[in-house]
Amino acid sequence: MTDTDHILSPHATSLSREAGSSLVEQIVQSIASRIDDRLLRTGTRLPSIRQFADQHRVSRFTVVEAYDRLVAQGFLESRRGSGFYVRDRAPMQAPQARHAKQAGSAAPQIDVVWLVRNMFRQMPSQKVPGSGLLPAEWLDSELITSAMRSIGRQNQSALLHYGNPQGFLPLRQQLRLKLAELEIAAMPEQFVTTCGVTQALDVVARHFTQPGDTIFVDDPAWYLMFASFSMLGIKVVGIPRLPDGPDIGKLAELAAVHKPRLFVINSVLHNPTSTSLSAAKAFQVLKIAEQHDFMIVEDDIYCDMHPGTAVQPATRIAALDQLNRVIYLGGFSKTLAASLRVGFIAAPHDIALHLADRKMMTSLTTNELAERIVYRILSEGHYRKHVDRLRGKLDDVREKNVRQLERIGIRINVATPAGMFVWADVGCDSNVLTEKAMAEGWLLAPGSLFSPKQLPTTDMRFNVAAMADPGLIRFLEREIR
Amino acid sequence: MTDTDHILSPHATSLSREAGSSLVEQIVQSIASRIDDRLLRTGTRLPSIRQFADQHRVSRFTVVEAYDRLVAQGFLESRRGSGFYVRDRAPMQAPQARHAKQAGSAAPQIDVVWLVRNMFRQMPSQKVPGSGLLPAEWLDSELITSAMRSIGRQNQSALLHYGNPQGFLPLRQQLRLKLAELEIAAMPEQFVTTCGVTQALDVVARHFTQPGDTIFVDDPAWYLMFASFSMLGIKVVGIPRLPDGPDIGKLAELAAVHKPRLFVINSVLHNPTSTSLSAAKAFQVLKIAEQHDFMIVEDDIYCDMHPGTAVQPATRIAALDQLNRVIYLGGFSKTLAASLRVGFIAAPHDIALHLADRKMMTSLTTNELAERIVYRILSEGHYRKHVDRLRGKLDDVREKNVRQLERIGIRINVATPAGMFVWADVGCDSNVLTEKAMAEGWLLAPGSLFSPKQLPTTDMRFNVAAMADPGLIRFLEREIR
Structure with a gap:
């Protein structure tokens, strides 16, 4: 008899084969709550696996599994050759932070x-x-879980490798088709997948700029960029956004003054105004970029929400330029799930290779499982x-x-x-x-x-x-x- | 009758309900291979969904699904109100890269x-x-796929959010237990998950340094860091590694000269020598860090391969310092799967918040699905x-x-x-x-x-x-x- 018998007796711990949760889960829950309630105290020895199994008429395997989970969750510890014991779970003292700020010293600032x-x-x-983001209830989790199920059945060992630093090749082939529909020709080797458009912008900015350089953005534009670029020591200059695209006069004038390295622009469904570039504006922006020798970074994250050119005219600069002076960014955070973190860059081939190297230096690869999920959803025709x-x-x-x-x-x-x-x-x-x-x-x-x-x-x-x-x-x- | 009837007749396209692949897949394969073989040429109209369904005695739903996949894969296009047509798949001309290097101009250099x-x-x-990395065949893909299955069953809509920038909370709670076993006390809010240790190092280096600053590394050490830090304009100085840790004389001498901001060190199973720090060395390194006011970044990625202190003595500096002057890094790329990209930082609380902000600026969040997978494997006791x-x-x-x-x-x-x-x-x-x-x-x-x-x-x-x-x-x- 161990000293826990009165608490863990078959009567006190009623296990049910009909309940929703498995026997293992029931045992885990039951013991965990007794430890939380201090009915089982630190240092108490639990019944042996055999004893517990016999008393509760469950298989030893079930008990092993339950005890293992309780060890993993920090409730029990296993002492070699001696059995399982309730572990010391007194809240650990977190070390005092060295430069801790005064808590509650100021009202939260809007930034x-x-x-x-x-x-x-x-x-x-x-x-x-x-x-x-769109509300989660608008999205379709079944798309993702059904892709997960297929992948789990078919490509098990493939999940164990690092993956390709440019991204999962079949996904890049699908992206090629996606861009072809937008009249942008790109080979799979021109793509680099990223952890969302956010990482894409970081990688591109780090490749093209030095501290002190200037990047143009729309004004207004997506706020996270400003902080991200400033962190790199980059000067951010806004180009006023009109209903059909940037103020071209201002763009030409400021380009002459600031000699920017990049102009980051939402051509289609610009954030925050949801306006798109006219064909004429797209052409003019490209001309000025050529004249002042800067690259255009076309962030097309809202691509798939565009209602069609009949409703709102929209021209992508990459469709005119074909990825010579334009680096095109896209992703699936807005339409599939933000937490998948699947974005991509399409760029001139030599630049794509450099960007892939730079991605390796900052995160090696991106999550291939997520890329396989997106690939399945695209290739099986559900995305459209x-x-x-x-x-x-x-x-x-x-x-x-x-x-x-x-x-x-x-x-x-x-x-x-x-x-x-x-x-x-x-x-x-x-x-x-x-x-x-x-x-x-x-x-x-x-x-x-x-x-x-x-x-x-x-x-x-x-x-x-x-x-x-x-x-x-x-x-x-x-x-x- | 459409002009494809002779090629897609029920006799030519034999569908089998017994074959391994689904009817949809069989139809997709069959039409795709006919297009690849030029039996169906660009512009050819396919039978309507009703015709195809009647002729092959399959449901219309099956045909819709198959045609949709063929559209997604670029074989067909759908013209509104008119039907499905074989699409132009002539290889697109990739634009000539502007600054393309001469191909094959030099033998590959070892760097x-x-x-x-x-x-x-x-x-x-x-x-x-x-x-x-360990060979894929050493790892256990079933651990990952079984976690995927559980997640697919239970947390469907949770996958649609961005996730928490510091990382999935239950995973951070498990990491706390993991560190507690190494005698490192950390609260869940002291953790930030990252896209592998690679992103952890990038985020930490960017937080603590300016271009021109110096980071100390072991000599020899993990090569990717050198390139990653150099890219940030940081000077990298190596501290000779002896069998029981850094050369303390050199460390003190070079610290006085270079005034480093960080010392990145593998305390346990150092890459590439697989040696570990003695207790005395750990103490001395910490003393020198205090004296010269630099932070220690303890990269413990090989943690779970250590054979125990009876075989090889090993002391983590974080166990002495308790995350005051030490930032501790870990991850699961070596033991679970590199492509999951789950790493983490444990740091003083105020620094953890700054690092989380910096992570947001560079990638918003990390992939929560992968973090849920690692959480399940840890909490269900399989990892050990x-x-x-x-x-x-x-x-x-x-x-x-x-x-x-x-x-x-x-x-x-x-x-x-x-x-x-x-x-x-x-x-x-x-x-x-x-x-x-x-x-x-x-x-x-x-x-x-x-x-x-x-x-x-x-x-x-x-x-x-x-x-x-x-x-x-x-x-x-x-x-x-």
């Missing part, structure tokens, strides 16, 4: 890091109209239907939400709203409005975030897929009058 | 990039004694048994391979070989030997790679798990005499 951190707080989607569905849903909610914003006096800044964002003028300092919203549990995205100089503005970006809660419109109506 | 690129060529394991088995296998092959190397006159540089590497003196320029080996299809890892100054040497690193081919010993015997 890029603030918004990005909040983006990850996993608030319900109707509470985050400032989010840059899925994005068609997303576009349809976006059209439905956009119309309704635009009407509601207009009704309460918020002016929409673009003539033909498209994609997932509406860029609107709330008529008051959008930083102040964001702070008030935060106090009531809403995460908004004020225009200042998207300004390369972080200037306050009355503009604000709304995610039309994340405005389902009617309380939002009531809040806005009350606050902006 | 870090050369070896790293070759590492990814997926040669059979017995051909790559220079590899830094798996690494026990790996260590046992390593012991078996190491002894045999060391004897063979010694028999042909190669001197082993360490008294007690351990882990997966043997650091040996081949008695001739190991760069030359590596070139000869490459010509015969072997990938070796010459000592020059591991030298921060890339100096030629007679030393060489052998992976004891990748020496199964008897031809290797014959080759070495012939070449080194």
Whole structure:
């Protein structure tokens, strides 16, 4: 008899073969909760595997598995030749951080890091109209899990290698087809997969610039870039964005002054305005890039949400230039799942090789399992239907939400709203409005975030897929009058 | 009747319900191969879905699915309201790269990039004694696929979020237990997951240094770091590694001269020598770090291959310092699968927050699916048994391979070989030997790679798990005499 018999007797620990969880899980749960409740104390020896199995009429294998999990989870420890013991789980003292900041010394400041951190707080989607993602309930987890199942059945040992630093080859072949549809010719060896467009931008910026160099961005533009480039010692200069593309006069003027290395641009469904480049603007931007010898980085992450050129004209610079002076970026974080972290670069072949080397230096390879998942979804033809569905849903909610914003006096800044964002003028300092919203549990995205100089503005970006809660419109109506 | 009927007639396209592949796959294969063989030419219209279904007695759903896949794979195109057509698949002309190098202008040079690129060529394991990984056949793909299956069943919608920038919380809780066993106390909020130790080093180096700063590394050490740090404009200085740790006299002397910001060190199973730090050395390194105010980055990627302190004494500096001046790195690329790309940083809490911000700026989050897979394997208790088995296998092959190397006159540089590497003196320029080996299809890892100054040497690193081919010993015997 061990000293735990009275607690772990078959009567106290009722195992059921009918319950939803397995016998192993039931044993783990039962012992873990007794340890948590201090019914089993540190140092207590558990019944031997044989004793436990006999008493509870389960197989020894089941008990071995359960004890192993409890060891792995830190509840038990195994002492060689002696048995299993309840382990010391007194909370460990975390060492005092050397340069710890004063906690609560200042109100949270609205800046890029603030918004990005909040983006990850996993608030319900109707509470985050400032989010840059579609709500999880809009996406299709079955696409991903069914791809996982196929991969699990077929390519088991392939998962054990490092993978190819340029990315999983069949995926790059699919990407080639995807680009061909956009009239961009690229061979598989011109692609490099990345951990989202974020890593793509980091790798490209590090390849083309030295500290002190200048990168042009749209103004407004995706805020994370500003911090990311500044961290590299790069000067970020914004080019005013008009409804059909950059202000060409300004671009030419600033290019002569700053001699930028790169111009990072969203040609299609620009974040945050959801406008696209006209053919004429695409041509002019390319001409100026040639004249002043800078590369264009065309970030096309919103590609698959574009409603078609009949609804909103859109020209990709890469379609004109064919990856000579243009480096094209894309990914699947917006349409499949952000946590897969599958993005890609398409570039001139020699540059692609350099970028792959640079990727190796910073992360070796990217996760091949995720690349195989995306490959399956693309190659089995499910992706197209899925994005068609997303576009349809976006059209439905956009119309309704635009009407509601207009009704309460918020002016929409673009003539033909498209994609997932509406860029609107709330008529008051959008930083102040964001702070008030935060106090009531809403995460908004004020225009200042998207300004390369972080200037306050009355503009604000709304995610039309994340405005389902009617309380939002009531809040806005009350606050902006 | 369409013009494809004679080729796609039920007789020509024999579908079988008994065959291994699904009906959809059979239809896809059959049509794709006819297009590849030019039996179906560009522009040919395929039978309508109804026609095809009726003729082959399959459901329309099956045909829709097959046609969709053929569209996704670029064989067919769908013209709205008109049907499916064979698509133009003439190979697209890739644009000429602007600054293309002369192909074949020089023999491949042995340098870090050369070896790293070759590492990814997926040669059979017995051909790559220079590899830094265990052979795939040593690992356990079932561990990964069974974790994938559980995740697919249970956490479907959770896969659609970005995930937490510091990493999947339950994994960080498991990592806390792992570190506690090494006598390192860390709270879950002190961890940041990374895309392997490679990203961990990149993020840490970027946080602590400016261009022009100095980082100390072991000499010899893991080669990829040298290139990665140089790319950041950092000066890399090597500290000679003795059997029980760094040369303390040199460390003190060079610290006074160079004022380094970081010292990156493998305390346990140092790559490439597989030696570990003595307690005395660990204490002395920490003292010097305090005196000259630099941080220690303890890269413990070979942790789980260590045979225990009874066989080889080993002290982690983090166990003495408790994550005040030490940043501890680890990961699962060596023991589970390199392509999962799951590594981690454990750091003082305030530094962990900064590193998480920096990770966000460079890749937002890491792949949460991979983190969930590692979490399951750790928490269900399978990991411990798996690494026990790996260590046992390593012991078996190491002894045999060391004897063979010694028999042909190669001197082993360490008294007690351990882990997966043997650091040996081949008695001739190991760069030359590596070139000869490459010509015969072997990938070796010459000592020059591991030298921060890339100096030629007679030393060489052998992976004891990748020496199964008897031809290797014959080759070495012939070449080194």
